[in-house]
Every structure is written in C-alpha cells, then in structure tokens.
Amino acid sequence: MKRKYLPLLFITTLLLSLFSCTNSQRPAVGNGDDIIVIADSALYYELEAEMLHVFEKIIYTPQPENLFNLQRENFRKFSKLQNRKNIIILGALDSDDNTSKYIKASLDSSVTELVRNNEESFINKPNLWAKDQLVMFLVSNSVNELKKNILKRNEELLYSFRKASNQRLFAKLYKPSLELKKIKADILSNYGWTLYVQPAIDYAKSDSVNNFVWLRSGRNTPIERWMFVHWIENADAKYLNNDSLINIRNRVTKKYYRTSDDSVYVDIAYGMSKPMVAQANFNGRYALMSQGFWKFSDKSGGGPFVSYSFLDEKSGRFYMIDASIFAPKYYKKKLLQRADVVLSSFRTIDELSEENVEDILSELD
Secondary structure: HHHHHHHHHHHHHHHHHHHOOOOHHHHHHOOOEEEEEEOOOOHHHHHHHHHHHOOOEEOOOOOEOOOOOOEEEEEEHHHHHHEEEEEEEEEEEEOOOOOHHHHHOOOOOEEEEEEOOOOOOOOEEEEOEEEEOOEEEEOOOOOOHHHHHHOEEEEEHHHHHHHHHHHHHHHHHHHOOOOOHHHHHHHHHHOEEOOOOOOEEEEEEEOOOOOOEEEEEEOOOOEEEEEEEEEOOOOOHHHHHHHHHHHHHHHHHHHHHHHHOOEEEEEEEEEOOEEEEEEEEOOOOOEEEEEEEEEEOOOOOOEEEEHHHHHEEOOOOEEEEEEEOOOOOOOOOHHHHHHHHHOOOOOOOOOOOOHHHHHHHHHOO
C-alpha cells in the first residue's frame, strides 16, 4: 500500500525544489554537450527518432560531430540529476507516467491552457536549480502532437541549447583585464563597430578603402583562427540571398586570404557539401548564417567556416562577419564554437551607450 504514495511524495519534493532557487546557486555540472532527458521509457521510445534528429544533429568539420548527445534517464533518478547543465523534461498531458504527472503538476494553469490549445509546446527555465543551467519542459497534449511539434519547432529547440552553451563559453572566454583594448578602440574609432578582442589576436589587415578588417590568431601554429568583418555602405536587401553571400565571401577571401607569395588564395569548398545558409537571430537582428568549408586554391588544406550577414538599418550598411578555422589534426566543433561566440560579441557604435563608447575610446588617449 505504501508504494502507491511514493511517486506523489517524490513529485511534491521536486515541486518544492522547483521554486526554491536562490541567488546562492551552485554552478551546473556535467558535460556541456550532454542533454539529460527525463522521460518515461515507453514515451521516449516513440519520440526517439525525432529527438535524435533535432538534438544530435551532425555537423562536419570535416569530421562528423554531434552538436549534442542525448542521455535518457528515468524519473526516479531526477533528483540526482537536477544540477546538470542541460535538462529536458519530456511528457504528454494525456499520459499518466511519472514524468508527465510531474509536468502537469509543475506548469501554471495559464501555460497548461496554451499547451492544450497547441499554442505552446516548450517552456525554458534558465538557472532553475543551478547556475548556468537550462531546463526545458517539452510537452504537448499527446505523443503524436509532440512528434509534430518537435519537428515543427526544431530550430527553436536546438537554438535554445546552443544559445545556453554559447553563453557559458563566452563567460569562460571573456577576460576584460586581458582584452586588447587598443585594437578594439582603434576599430571603433575608425569603422564604427567593435567586438571582443581576445589576447593573442593579431590585427592582421585593415583596409578602410574596401571596408575590411582581418583579425587572426595562432599564426604558423597547429591551430589558426581567422576572423574578418566586411561591410558595404548604402546597401539594401539584395545582398541577403545565398548566391550573393557566396560571391561576396569568395571575393573577399580571394583578395585578402592569400599566401605570402600571392600564389594561393582561399575560397569556398564544394567537395563535401555546398554551404548551408539559414535564417538566424544575430544579437536581435534578422540575419543569414552561412556554414561550410573553405579550401586553399591549390587544395593543400582547408577547414570549416561560419558567417553572419545582415543589414544594419541605422547605418545603412550590409555586414558580413566571418570566422574560419585551420586545424588539420584536431576535432574542430569546439574551436568553431569559440569563434562563433566571439563573433556574437560584435556591436555597432549605435548599440553602445555613450559611456561605453567613451570608455573604449579612452584607450586611444
């Protein structure tokens, strides 16, 4: 008889912990690439294909690497896993498994109503039980509805965890006391934009005539990273399409990414796959994100790149912000993510407060 009340007691304990987060949270633990999925085994079995398709998406760098790794766990282990960095709590309103019961007991009535009307299917709870944590409630009326919603909102679901991962990484990378502030100030003063300039960055090229800045690190080492910002004045939306982005990037890299004897240049590679272009949210702006591979024109090497392109309405500029990795003997997913995170620190002068601008430019005094 006592066993009948254990799940309810467990749910009550978890509900109390759900609303007990304080400012004194301990940091979340675990591998940042792992997502713990709390779900009933039978329910998860029906959704596994959709979950793997969305969250274990493979990227090629050129080695195949999963963006995230799913780890399903039973509800009875939940209390021991609440300190993990990434958690999905998966269930359906018409199911009676312990996880689904917990979700129904946890959600506010107004949120439950949105789920019942199929107006919402996932709810994110950052820092719920630990610092730098993302907990996602993934729920619909039924398993069949969950399948549809997981596939329909796949980009939003994946973006939630990629954003959380990038925020954690930037917190590790950002060292304001070590930043190369004079380079940052020079760029802002001359070109009206700036980004985080990490230690060991080389101000490789600055071309005010052709609106191009190249920052690089690791020159002549096993791991090199190249970043460029290119912009076009008085631009319009005609640049925001696949063909234009490919042509602009090739034109820029052929001009500036060349060997010292000028015999070899960089362009986009099509051997493994053509570049992927997708809509993206770049610091609150509509942007196109391009991902693919670059190669040396003599086919002596290559690597992955990621690029964001958008129109800045205030300045009338089209911006392309790009990062490439050259690390022939290494897995490159983490390296590419680091570069991507630095790109996200890009800000135009209009996005900075007057006080911030003065502080940055004071390095030139």
